[in-house]
Amino acid sequence: MTTSAAVPSAPPRLVATDLDGTLLRSDGTLSKRTAAALAAAEAAGIRLALVTGRPPRSLPSLHSGIGRHFAITANGAAVYAPDGRAVRLSPFRAASVAPLMARVRATVPGVSFAFEYETVFGHEPAYPAWSYGESAVDLIGTAEELLARNPERPVFKILAHHPTLPLHDFHDRARSSAGADAETTHSTGLALVEFSAPGVTKATALTAWSAQLGILPDDIAAFGDMPNDLPMLRAVGRPYAMANADPEVKKAARHHTASNDEDGVARVLEHFVELARTARAPL
Known part of the structure; x- marks a missing residue:
């Protein structure tokens, strides 16, 4: 993991990650290391959200390929609980x-x-x-x-x-x-x-949901690689750009990690899990 700013000493309460070019490898698969890191993060009490430009109809493939997580689809226009229930729909008028x-x-x-x-x-x-x-x-x-x-x-x-x-x-x-x-x-x-639709972005959907959970933006880490991730990265306290990210995304994100083909998200998640274990360890 690499970063352009000091790494916080406590884990975030919520991790939001883009999929293509970010969590997933270039061939569209989820690596074993990343799958293990997602499971470890959840076990450590860190909430996870998949935040993607993919459409709502992609939800079954996301469940089968990545797992049943909270999913923000269509760049924030349709939001689903892990059981597939729609919790927020924001179509065009x-x-x-x-x-x-x-x-x-x-x-x-x-x-x-x-x-x-x-x-x-x-x-x-x-x-x-x-x-x-x-x-x-x-x-x-x-x-x-x-x-x-x-x-x-x-x-x-x-x-x-x-x-x-x-x-x-x-x-x-x-x-x-x-x-x-x-x-x-x-x-x-x-x-x-x-x-x-006007006002609908990955950021607006993510912050609306996290606010319902009582999670502040500073307690959220987000990962992205393309311009549609910029609103989300600018809205959270811990924004991470992938090494393969668009130059504008790299410039906007305070933190940076390895590429999607080098398990960049997993590397940071593993660090968060270690922070969570340290925080729970007896003095």
Whole structure:
């Protein structure tokens, strides 16, 4: 483990971690060392939360691949207890989606859209197949057609793709056109921009839940690697950037650890567990 600031002498009460590029290895697997570190942290009384841009429909695969933990999905739009029960849902207002897309289309010609619902995925024909994942149940049509088919179906995340624009240029133009009507970010390194409802981020979902538990931000450690992790890292007392993180994330995080392929999260968790054992040891 490496860090750019002094390491606290007591463990956090809560650890929140991104998944892809952070907790999981580059091949999408959970290493044995990381699995053991997660179990040891929970046994030591440290709460765990998986905080991801992955959609709500990914919950079964998260349970089978990582374990039943508290899960904040879709960049904060849908929050689930370990038993799979939804405890906080923050979709777009139905009337706001079509005007938002119209502005983005006008600003970024050639864009295609996809929608993440709670259990279903819908996309336009031009939206790239490689981004679906999770054995999605696909609804295919223009965005306007998909919205018209079931106008009451809540949209938790809007994804946008452009075939030629560099990601940062695409993101800047999309964010400008969305304005205050959406939270705009990107996370995969692919040419995808992600929109959530106004005020919905990993940070808002995490801090709302932790406040219900009586846990202050200073008692939370968080791990991330991409720009959609920035709100969360800025909101907690112990932010950690992975060695493989985006440069902006490395700059924002006070602490740093090894890469996701080098069990960076596990290394810090092991240290937290040792701090917890020391704190319980008799004088």
